[in-house]
Amino acid sequence: MRSRKRQRLWIACIGLILLxxxxxxxxxxxxxxLVFFHGPSDIAAGKVEQGRLIRIGGLVQENSxxxxxxxxxxxxxxTDGVAATPVVFEGILPDLFREGQGVVANGRxxxxxxxxxxxxxxxxxxxxxxxxxxxxxxxSGQWKMGGGAAxxxxxxxx
Amino acid sequence: xIAEIGHFALIAAFLLAGLQATVPLYGAHKGDRGxxxxxxxxxxxxxxxxxxxxAALVNAFVTSDFSVLNVAQNSHSTKPMLYKISGAWxxxxxxxxxxxxxxxxxxxxxxxxGRNLPPSLRARTLAIQGMIALGxxxxxxxxxxxxxxxxxxxxxxxxxxxxxxxxxxxxxPPFLYFGYVGLSISFSFAVAALIEGKVDAAWARWVRPWTLxxxxxxxxxxxxxxxxxxxxxxWGGFWFWDPVENASFMPWLAATALLHSAxxxxxxxxxxxxxxxxxxxxxxxxxxxxxxxxxxxxxSVHAFATDPERGVFILALLAVTVGGSLTLFAxxxxxxxxxxxxxxxxxxxxxxxxxxxxxxxxxxxxxxxxYPLFLDVLDAGKVSVGPPFFNATFGPLMAPVLGAxxxxxxxxxxxxxxxxxxxxxxxxxxxxVTAIVLVLILSGVEGILPAVGVGAAVWxxxxxxxxxxxxxxxxxxxxxxxxxxxxxxxxxxxxxxxAHLGVGLVVAxxxxxxxxxxxxxxxxxxxxxxxxxxxxxxxxxxxxLNGPNYQAERAVFRISTxxxxxxxxxxxxxxxxxxxxxxxxxxxxxxxxxxxYAVVGEGNPRDGWTTRIYHNPLVPWIWLGTIVMSLGGVISxxxxxxxxxxxxxxRAPTSGSSSPAPAE
Numbered sequence: 001m002r003s004r005k006r007q008r009l010w011i012a013c014i015g016l017i018l019l020x021x022x023x024x025x026x027x028x029x030x031x032x033x034l035v036f037f038h039g040p041s042d043i044a045a046g047k048v049e050q051g052r053l054i055r056i057g058g059l060v061q062e063n064s065x066x067x068x069x070x071x072x073x074x075x076x077x078x079t080d081g082v083a084a085t086p087v088v089f090e091g092i093l094p095d096l097f098r099e100g101q102g103v104v105a106n107g108r109x110x111x112x113x114x115x116x117x118x119x120x121x122x123x124x125x126x127x128x129x130x131x132x133x134x135x136x137x138x139x140s141g142q143w144k145m146g147g148g149a150a151x152x153x154x155x156x157x158x
Numbered sequence: 159x160i161a162e163i164g165h166f167a168l169i170a171a172f173l174l175a176g177l178q179a180t181v182p183l184y185g186a187h188k189g190d191r192g193x194x195x196x197x198x199x200x201x202x203x204x205x206x207x208x209x210x211x212x213a214a215l216v217n218a219f220v221t222s223d224f225s226v227l228n229v230a231q232n233s234h235s236t237k238p239m240l241y242k243i244s245g246a247w248x249x250x251x252x253x254x255x256x257x258x259x260x261x262x263x264x265x266x267x268x269x270x271x272g273r274n275l276p277p278s279l280r281a282r283t284l285a286i287q288g289m290i291a292l293g294x295x296x297x298x299x300x301x302x303x304x305x306x307x308x309x310x311x312x313x314x315x316x317x318x319x320x321x322x323x324x325x326x327x328x329x330x331p332p333f334l335y336f337g338y339v340g341l342s343i344s345f346s347f348a349v350a351a352l353i354e355g356k357v358d359a360a361w362a363r364w365v366r367p368w369t370l371x372x373x374x375x376x377x378x379x380x381x382x383x384x385x386x387x388x389x390x391x392x393w394g395g396f397w398f399w400d401p402v403e404n405a406s407f408m409p410w411l412a413a414t415a416l417l418h419s420a421x422x423x424x425x426x427x428x429x430x431x432x433x434x435x436x437x438x439x440x441x442x443x444x445x446x447x448x449x450x451x452x453x454x455x456x457x458s459v460h461a462f463a464t465d466p467e468r469g470v471f472i473l474a475l476l477a478v479t480v481g482g483s484l485t486l487f488a489x490x491x492x493x494x495x496x497x498x499x500x501x502x503x504x505x506x507x508x509x510x511x512x513x514x515x516x517x518x519x520x521x522x523x524x525x526x527x528x529y530p531l532f533l534d535v536l537d538a539g540k541v542s543v544g545p546p547f548f549n550a551t552f553g554p555l556m557a558p559v560l561g562a563x564x565x566x567x568x569x570x571x572x573x574x575x576x577x578x579x580x581x582x583x584x585x586x587x588x589x590x591v592t593a594i595v596l597v598l599i600l601s602g603v604e605g606i607l608p609a610v611g612v613g614a615a616v617w618x619x620x621x622x623x624x625x626x627x628x629x630x631x632x633x634x635x636x637x638x639x640x641x642x643x644x645x646x647x648x649x650x651x652x653x654x655x656x657a658h659l660g661v662g663l664v665v666a667x668x669x670x671x672x673x674x675x676x677x678x679x680x681x682x683x684x685x686x687x688x689x690x691x692x693x694x695x696x697x698x699x700x701x702x703l704n705g706p707n708y709q710a711e712r713a714v715f716r717i718s719t720x721x722x723x724x725x726x727x728x729x730x731x732x733x734x735x736x737x738x739x740x741x742x743x744x745x746x747x748x749x750x751x752x753x754x755y756a757v758v759g760e761g762n763p764r765d766g767w768t769t770r771i772y773h774n775p776l777v778p779w780i781w782l783g784t785i786v787m788s789l790g791g792v793i794s795x796x797x798x799x800x801x802x803x804x805x806x807x808x809r810a811p812t813s814g815s816s817s818p819a820p821a822e
């Protein structure tokens with residue numbers, strides 16, 4: 001019986017050590033890899049750290065999408081109706097990327113306030129508005145109740 | 159009319175589940191044989207009724223009966239037949255019906271094939287299964303009835319999300335659910351054992367094949383989902399650590415741990431309460447996944463309908479199931495006596511190590527998946543936890559498992575000689591080290607981790623084959639003797655070998671897809687040429703064509719190497735007018751050693767098209783590996799011991815306490 005108790009103690013110890021290791025790994029990874037969400041107004045207010053991976057969201061500003069000739073680069077602006085952030089992305093846009101539609105992008109902000117997107121997130125249907133975008137629009141006071149009623153995407157004082 | 163039959167069948171199944179959940183439990187308590195036997199007939203009856211309901215729904219989809227709300231919202235008359243059928247489970251209500259169908263299927267299978275289970279254990283297991291069915295059928299009937307009619311049927315339906323109109327995804331839910339929901343039976347066995355207060359080797363032997371069957375389905379289902387994401391989403395990746403993917407991966411990790419710990423219960427009569435706990439956790443993870451996916455807290459291709467009422471209902475089911483079973487566990491688990499004592503260096507020690515790391519890995523995945531939700535609920539900001547987090551935590555936790563899974567089979571039960579095992583494995587060690595050195599010198603990929611990863615894949619594959627060779631004493635005894643030994647080796651052992659080889663293949667594939675891939679993004683006009691990893695891609699032409707229910711723009715690429723053309727691939731963008739959606743179809747040429755992968759974006763003849771081209775070495779091995787893993791599970795299921803069944807009740811007590819395990 002003694003040996004079984006001791007054995008149990010061993011297992012418990014190893015388990016605890018493992019749990020500690022897993023927690024340490026997770027916390028460490030959290031510190032480096034949590035991706036925070038910001039709206040264009042946050043960026044305009046200078047609240048956002050440069051060079052760190054962040055996620056931004058809003059509406060694709062009307063008449064802002066421009067494909068740079070002979071490259072796979074696309075420039076556009078993401079707006080929450082108050083402020084707008086210039087974005088550059090190289091790659092294939094999601095199928096439902098359109099002017100005036102909600103969009104979420106992962107990427108980094110540079111010193112000039114240009115957001116280089118590494119990923120533009122796909123939406124799955126027309127009526128869907130990414131929750132982050134809704135949040136950003138609410139914060140900027142541009143969200144109108146009733147879901148689809150998008151604010152004026154032509155706005156944005158930039 | 160047929161839809162009403164389906165609805166009534168569901169109601170009848172609900173009532174029958176109520177009977178199944180109560181009477182046999184009372185019967186088992188009183189020792190009343192007749193009441194206990196009721197569990198079997200009600201389980202089979204419930205399955206028949208849910209099957210009838212399911213058939214009614216499929217019928218409504220096939221005949222495009224748009225007076226049924228669900229069909230009108232999710233189908234269209236021009237859809238190809240395969241997607242009319244798969245559309246039946248490509249929506250919230252239908253997928254829940256599939257849930258209920260598989261839940262009752264497992265109950266019915268235990269009722270039919272579990273003849274040599276002790277009557278009381280069988281009755282209790284089926285009663286628990288009945289309770290789960292009761293919860294889910296109530297959920298369907300009260301919040302998500304698939305048979306709701308509309309008074310003024312539209313002339314045509316709203317169509318199915320085109321992303322779901324895909325052969326890979328047509329079969330992904332049935333397999334995934336077979337695994338996901340199949341774990342319910344392990345849960346029911348565990349709770350029944352807690353009620354009985356007895357967990358022994360016989361119990362482990364009974365519960366293992368069911369867990370194994372569910373695990374095989376889950377493995378194939380996850381593989382299909384990942385394959386679909388790979389070729390349909392056009393991002394060239396196979397796994398995104400998306401919360402929905404994690405929702406299916408967590409039960410898989412727990413089920414894998416459960417499979418291994420059940421062996422320890424069977425052979426060594428140890429780790430009993432741990433195994434019970436794992437069975438509870440595995441199914442709880444399934445329920446949690448169902449909650450995450452179905453309640454709409456996550457937005458994804460899986461979130462068909464977002465309705466808070468439904469979310470609350472599933473959350474309540476989750477709370478009752480998890481809370482109830484864990485409470486029972488807390489009361490009963492201390493009574494479970496362990497007879498086996500074990501040493502750290504032994505087969506069971508290796509299995510324990512595997513269990514601890516798999517559970518820790520599952521816990522970090524759980525943390526990463528739920529953390530953003532918690533922060534959101536607490537209003538502490540919006541964050542997302544992406545692949546870097548999971549790579550940083552999951553990888554290091556899996557490394558010891560990959561190391562131990564090769565050494566473990568070389569260790570004997572009770573007390574093993576580590577040095578002796580490593581001596582038998584020297585060839586594997588040498589192969590792994592050689593591979594690491596070769597990658598470091600030749601590949602040109604930075605850092606030591608990719609090389610170590612390749613070493614791990616080589617280690618698993620070589621070590622697993624060495625174990626098989628050692629088992630049959632290949633090259634140490636005459637070949638005829640080896641052959642005799644090979645034939646006498648139980649199928650369960652071959653199952654393990656095959657499944658572990660599958661893991662090796664998956665590891666190799668994952669590395670190829672992440673570390674060794676080459677990617678190129680550019681703007682192309684017809685005639686333009688791009689070189690990727692020694693292959694020349696020429697954009698031949700971009701043409702328009704009409705599919706059955708879509709219009710497509712197709713880019714044709716010619717692929718050549720050393721001036722010699724050997725393949726063409728078609729990348730498409732499809733527009734579905736009914737649903738108003740566009741999808742991307744990647745053009746893929748596979749050599750089984752690598753995939754050449756091309757995607758086309760928006761464009762026009764004047765400015766050209768954006769194209770994205772990948773060379774993904776070893777990627778096909780990921781899906782090959784998942785198939786091989788589940789094949790291993792199936793081989794193990796055909797083992798004679800499992801087919802004939804566990805010893806009957808009379809023999810159970812003798813096999814209970816630390817039975818001399820057959821050397822395997």
